[in-house]
Amino acid sequence: MKVFVTGGAGYIGSHTLVQLLAAGHEVCVFDNYCNSSPAALARVRQLTNRDLTAIDGDIRDADALTRALADFAPDAVIHFAGLKAVGESNAMPLAYYQTNVTGTMNLLAAMDAAECRRIVFSSSATVYGEARYLPFDEDHPVAPTNPYGRTKAMAEGVIADWATATPAASAVLLRYFNPVGAHESGRIGEDPQGIPNNLMPFVAQVAVGRRDKLAIFGDDYETRDGTGERDYIHVVDLAAAHLAAIGYAARAEGCQAINVGTGQGITVKELVAAYERACGHPIAYEVAPRRPGDVASSYAATDKAERLLQWRTALDVDAMCASSWRWQSENPDGYPGGAED
Numbered sequence: 001m002k003v004f005v006t007g008g009a010g011y012i013g014s015h016t017l018v019q020l021l022a023a024g025h026e027v028c029v030f031d032n033y034c035n036s037s038p039a040a041l042a043r044v045r046q047l048t049n050r051d052l053t054a055i056d057g058d059i060r061d062a063d064a065l066t067r068a069l070a071d072f073a074p075d076a077v078i079h080f081a082g083l084k085a086v087g088e089s090n091a092m093p094l095a096y097y098q099t100n101v102t103g104t105m106n107l108l109a110a111m112d113a114a115e116c117r118r119i120v121f122s123s124s125a126t127v128y129g130e131a132r133y134l135p136f137d138e139d140h141p142v143a144p145t146n147p148y149g150r151t152k153a154m155a156e157g158v159i160a161d162w163a164t165a166t167p168a169a170s171a172v173l174l175r176y177f178n179p180v181g182a183h184e185s186g187r188i189g190e191d192p193q194g195i196p197n198n199l200m201p202f203v204a205q206v207a208v209g210r211r212d213k214l215a216i217f218g219d220d221y222e223t224r225d226g227t228g229e230r231d232y233i234h235v236v237d238l239a240a241a242h243l244a245a246i247g248y249a250a251r252a253e254g255c256q257a258i259n260v261g262t263g264q265g266i267t268v269k270e271l272v273a274a275y276e277r278a279c280g281h282p283i284a285y286e287v288a289p290r291r292p293g294d295v296a297s298s299y300a301a302t303d304k305a306e307r308l309l310q311w312r313t314a315l316d317v318d319a320m321c322a323s324s325w326r327w328q329s330e331n332p333d334g335y336p337g338g339a340e341d
């Protein structure tokens with residue numbers, strides 16, 4: 001299949017490229033590298049011994065997208081490109097709406113012009129907002145509590161309406177839970193800019209000595225040990241879900257929202273203990289106040305993914321931490337500054 005991948009140089013995109021190329025798909029990446037590096041694509045080429053087309057372009061540029069899709073004429077699109085930091089979305093909401101919503105609309109219009117009818121979209125469990133019950137299933141009300149989540153919910157709505165109006169269209173909205181870990185080679189991984197917002201990359205940077213200690217945001221939640229509980233999913237399992245989703249989109253019409261998680265909650269303290277096993281030394285931490293907006297627990301109902309995609313996770317928390325540690329310890333400063341490696 002010819003697959004057009006927006007945001008393919010990013011964390012989840014690069015891991016998905018490895019599997020797309022290994023499966024024999026022809027790939028065109030469209031990325032402006034605002035939160036990634038061409039070095040990730042160079043490493044994907046090395047890992048797979050396969051080539052891919054890379055276009056340096058911005059999804060806010062409708063003409064550039066239209067040209068790229070017309071030239072490549074894809075069978076399917078995987079749409080990773082987007083801005084993803086909750087805190088930043090509070091500070092600059094318009095930038096989030098422009099990239100995540102307008103960018104998605106530009107992409108759908110370019111797909112129409114190129115007569116491409118299949119899209120897999122990176123959505124987020126954050127669209128559910130406060131849990132009314134757990135696990136979150138796909139029928140849980142969508143009520144995001146921050147601008148980032150609202151852009152994802154809005155983009156989902158735009159895609160669903162497009163799928164309804166477009167004959168033979170197929171859209172899969174993948175609602176990711178908490179992606180972590182890295183490719184087992186240690187050659188590609190998550191490379192956050194500045195101070196990591198998320199738990200796993202922060203723990204990894206403490207483990208490698210880039211930061212002194214972790215702040216655990218609250219130990220008085222109603223969970224097993226009082227710390228927040230999340231559904232961490234290995235990025236390699238998540239990548240596999242995208243291959244399953246393009247396969248599903250090729251055989252089914254319409255629009256489906258599908259959770260992508262393990263179904264199991266892991267607390268902050270449990271994740272830290274697993275990371276200590278992986279790196280072989282203690283991780284320093286202190287307990288700090290709760291982070292505003294955080295919920296006690298979040299985890300996925302996974303039966304819809306199993307039923308429609310015939311996909312489920314295979315990798316456990318020890319594999320997530322071991323692969324993260326390999327990437328972090330072999331690349332303590334992430335990718336080399338934008339250069340081809």
Ligand code: NAD
Pocket residue numbers: 006007008009010011012013030031032033034035036037057058059060079080081082083084099103122123124125176177178179
């Ligand atoms: P990432 O930042 O590593 O990757 C996103 C990619 O999109 C980057 O390569 C970036 O350069 C590119 N990009 C951003 N704006 C662009 C634009 N205007 N034009 C072209 N390219 C642009 O993030 P990721 O973790 O790989 O996430 C991929 C997608 O999954 C995002 O849409 C994100 O919102 C979603 N998601 C991520 C998580 C997570 O925890 N990582 C959770 C749920 C959903």
Ligand code: UFG
Pocket residue numbers: 084086124125126127176177178197198199200202214215216217218227228229230268291294
């Ligand atoms: N945490 C800490 N210390 C830190 C960072 C996080 O204790 O330095 C705790 C949080 O309080 C929470 C847990 O670790 O209990 C996980 O926090 P993350 O920031 O890693 O993940 P979130 O579940 O808050 O949010 C992430 C993404 C969102 C996405 C959501 C669901 O940041 O964009 O998962 O997919 F929407």
